[in-house]
Amino acid sequence: MRGNLFAVAVDLVVLTVRSGALHVLLVRRTAPPFAGSPALPGGFVRPHEDLLDAATRELAEESGVPVPGHHLEQLASYAAPGRDPRGRVLTVGHLALVPDLPLPAAGPEAGSWHAVAGRATAEPLAFDHDRILADGVERARAKLEYTTLAASFCPPELTVAQLRGVYEAVWGRPLDPRNFQRKVTSTDGFLVPTGRTVSGARGRPAQLFRRGPATALHPPMLRGES
Amino acid sequence: MRGNLFAVAVDLVVLTVRSGALHVLLVRRTAPPFAGSPALPGGFVRPHEDLLDAATRELAEESGVPVPGHHLEQLASYAAPGRDPRGRVLTVGHLALVPDLPLPAAGPEAGSWHAVAGRATAEPLAFDHDRILADGVERARAKLEYTTLAASFCPPELTVAQLRGVYEAVWGRPLDPRNFQRKVTSTDGFLVPTGRTVSGARGRPAQLFRRGPATALHPPMLRGES
DNA sequence: CCAAAAGTGTTCAAAGTACACCCATGA
DNA sequence: TCATGGGTGTACTTTGAACACTTTTGG
Numbered sequence: 001m002r003g004n005l006f007a008v009a010v011d012l013v014v015l016t017v018r019s020g021a022l023h024v025l026l027v028r029r030t031a032p033p034f035a036g037s038p039a040l041p042g043g044f045v046r047p048h049e050d051l052l053d054a055a056t057r058e059l060a061e062e063s064g065v066p067v068p069g070h071h072l073e074q075l076a077s078y079a080a081p082g083r084d085p086r087g088r089v090l091t092v093g094h095l096a097l098v099p100d101l102p103l104p105a106a107g108p109e110a111g112s113w114h115a116v117a118g119r120a121t122a123e124p125l126a127f128d129h130d131r132i133l134a135d136g137v138e139r140a141r142a143k144l145e146y147t148t149l150a151a152s153f154c155p156p157e158l159t160v161a162q163l164r165g166v167y168e169a170v171w172g173r174p175l176d177p178r179n180f181q182r183k184v185t186s187t188d189g190f191l192v193p194t195g196r197t198v199s200g201a202r203g204r205p206a207q208l209f210r211r212g213p214a215t216a217l218h219p220p221m222l223r224g225e226s
Numbered sequence: 227m228r229g230n231l232f233a234v235a236v237d238l239v240v241l242t243v244r245s246g247a248l249h250v251l252l253v254r255r256t257a258p259p260f261a262g263s264p265a266l267p268g269g270f271v272r273p274h275e276d277l278l279d280a281a282t283r284e285l286a287e288e289s290g291v292p293v294p295g296h297h298l299e300q301l302a303s304y305a306a307p308g309r310d311p312r313g314r315v316l317t318v319g320h321l322a323l324v325p326d327l328p329l330p331a332a333g334p335e336a337g338s339w340h341a342v343a344g345r346a347t348a349e350p351l352a353f354d355h356d357r358i359l360a361d362g363v364e365r366a367r368a369k370l371e372y373t374t375l376a377a378s379f380c381p382p383e384l385t386v387a388q389l390r391g392v393y394e395a396v397w398g399r400p401l402d403p404r405n406f407q408r409k410v411t412s413t414d415g416f417l418v419p420t421g422r423t424v425s426g427a428r429g430r431p432a433q434l435f436r437r438g439p440a441t442a443l444h445p446p447m448l449r450g451e452s
Numbered sequence: 453c454c455a456a457a458a459g460t461g462t463t464c465a466a467a468g469t470a471c472a473c474c475c476a477t478g479a
Numbered sequence: 480t481c482a483t484g485g486g487t488g489t490a491c492t493t494t495g496a497a498c499a500c501t502t503t504t505g506g
Contacts, residue, residue: 385485386485386486387484387485403484403485403486404485404486404487407485407486407487408486408487411486423485426483426484426485427483427484428482428483428484429482429483429484429485430483430484430485430486431484431485432484432485432486433485433486
């Protein structure tokens with residue numbers, strides 16, 4: 001073995017869609033370094049813990065998100081020398097996609113939702129978290145194309161319009177409601193009808209669906225040029 | 227900071243195409259643990275080194291691959307408790323795609339090429355390297371679809387047939403030579419003609435191309451059902 | 453009745469598939 | 480000249496894009 005050891009942390013890019021826009025869960029740091037700065041939620045990996053377990057634990061602690069209905073995957077690792085002034089710290093970024101749930105107790109260390117769109121002009125995040133956030137958003141955008149993960153942003157029962165809202169928020173571009181409807185309802189195993197409908201503010205009531213067993217999208221959902 | 231520290235390594239999934247089949251570079255371990263087992267090349271990250279720098283260094287040491295003409299990217303991190311009997315070791319898997327170069331000096335620690343196809347029935351790799359290899363191969367297969375990375379498996383000057391051989395080897399499926407030709411030559415920036423031709427064993431001489439500046443493939447190369 | 457959202461049908465263009473066919477070389 | 484692989488042309492099919500149109504609600 002060698003003497004050059006690292007502390008290992010997990011950081012979370014927790015994304016949701018609320019009010020038609022993509023939001024990320026941020027906490028405010030209370031201790032140095034970067035005290036007072038916004039940051040991605042995260043923490044150190046415990047002695048006998050695997051990476052995904054650590055990320056799951058942090059997700060539950062920070063956002064109150066229990067197990068079902070969310071998606072969590074590893075993103076990438078970041079270990080540039082000097083990224084943490086305390087010493088050599090490697091962090092494994094993770095990406096979580098969750099429905100727009102109310103956050104738990106708004107204590108001083110609680111997280112809150114921030115629109116992703118205006119991040120460029122907002123207060124920079126601690127460490128290299130801006131980079132991790134950018135990678136997470138990019139990954140989410142790409143995965144909507146060829147997976148059914150968009151449904152992870154929605155509650156267990158959802159309408160086609162809600163799902164379309166997710167795509168439009170994440171991609172920042174309007175989609176044709178007619179073609180979108182046909183696409184998702186004709187993709188086998190994406191949405192399964194419940195038989196019930198729900199009345200929105202105005203207009204014809206929409207069918208309620210549950211998420212189907214499909215995870216991949218063949219053919220993919222397209223977002224035009226990019 | 228915390229007391230639970232990790233050793234951090236990089237491991238390399240170095241892939242090439244030779245004799246029409248996908249091959250991976252493996253070394254044989256000489257020291258415990260897993261002495262005598264085949265393993266992915268890799269090593270510990272040095273005190274002031276970033277992850278990609280460590281992977282680049284290991285790639286140069288193990289395969290003699292100098293800088294240009296290869297592709298190297300981070301794959302994922304693996305840190306399951308107990309994956310290394312010596313203690314807590316996190317490894318960051320990397321994926322390298324290289325042309326079929328002759329390997330350097332075949333010393334006792336030198337690497338050698340092994341066909342990926344028969345790995346399931348072959349001697350298992352050390353640690354969790356079978357899993358890392360599987361992830362690397364899967365990533366390579368996926369990336370050929372929507373990037374121009376297949377050219378990374380070829381020498382700087384290449385023919386359309388060579389490039390097609392890469393796709394067929396990685397995907398394990400024949401492609402129509404006529405449609406493939408049209409697809410790659412009509413994708414802007416994928417291949418740029420040199421004007422020269424090369425005479426193969428038999429048949430009409432093929433045009434020589436160089437890699438173009440394009441990195442993405444719109445629309446993607448399709449591999450049918452999967 | 454009217455506005456608005458859900459959902460269907462139809463037309464057109466772009467891209468993949470299949471394959472007939474010609475070209476240029478070595479044996 | 481023939482076999483072989485390189486390269487082009489073309490018909491057919493599938494899929495996405497655009498949009499007219501019908502359905503069903505609330506005001």
